[in-house]
Amino acid sequence: MNWTDEELIAGCKRKSAKYEEVFYKKYYGYVMGISLSYSKDRSLADEIVNDSFMKFFGSVHKVEDFQSVKSWLRRITVNTAIDYFRKQRKYQNQTDISEEREVGHEVHALNDLAFQDIVNLINQLQDDHKMVFNLYEIEGYSHKEIADKLGLSESSSRVYLTRAKTHLRQLVSKHLNEYEGR
Structure with a gap:
């Protein structure tokens, strides 16, 4: 029914x-x-x-x-x-992180990746980085909201997002290089 x-x-x-x-x-x-x-x-x-x-x-x-x-x-x-x-x-020892500069270059290759490839790459991120990335980029939370929800400082939220994006860029680049080498 x-x-x-x-x-x-x-x-x-x-x-x-x-x-x-x-x-x-x-x-x-x-x-x-x-x-x-x-x-x-x-x-x-x-x-x-x-x-x-x-x-x-x-x-x-x-x-x-x-x-x-x-x-x-x-x-x-x-x-x-x-x-x-x-x-x-x-159960993890988390400390506050000082502010880092965001990396300026970007990989413009997401069009070459399948949805499942992107999900697999995001799943390779460290748990705290992945959580901040999803909350900020997918759910649209602000760094203040993320900090409140996760018990972090706003600067830690920003750093986790920067690190997630940096690592994701590296993973995308590596994935595409491997794909082209096939």
């Missing part, structure tokens, strides 16, 4: 397992795609997906605008990924 989001939400508000299952299946790929962009391994992404849906179903009674279901689910998923990042960071 093809239910609208409005029907699915109404069923989820009644805590109907059938409606929750259909909603889960409908949006699983969407939520998994977001989760994979914030985690390096599939098992962590699975945890983020499941926790995101649990949070969504736990707060579904607040949903009123059915046009914003997808954006609300995205926000929950990104915040869940941030929560996992913070948990992992607790």
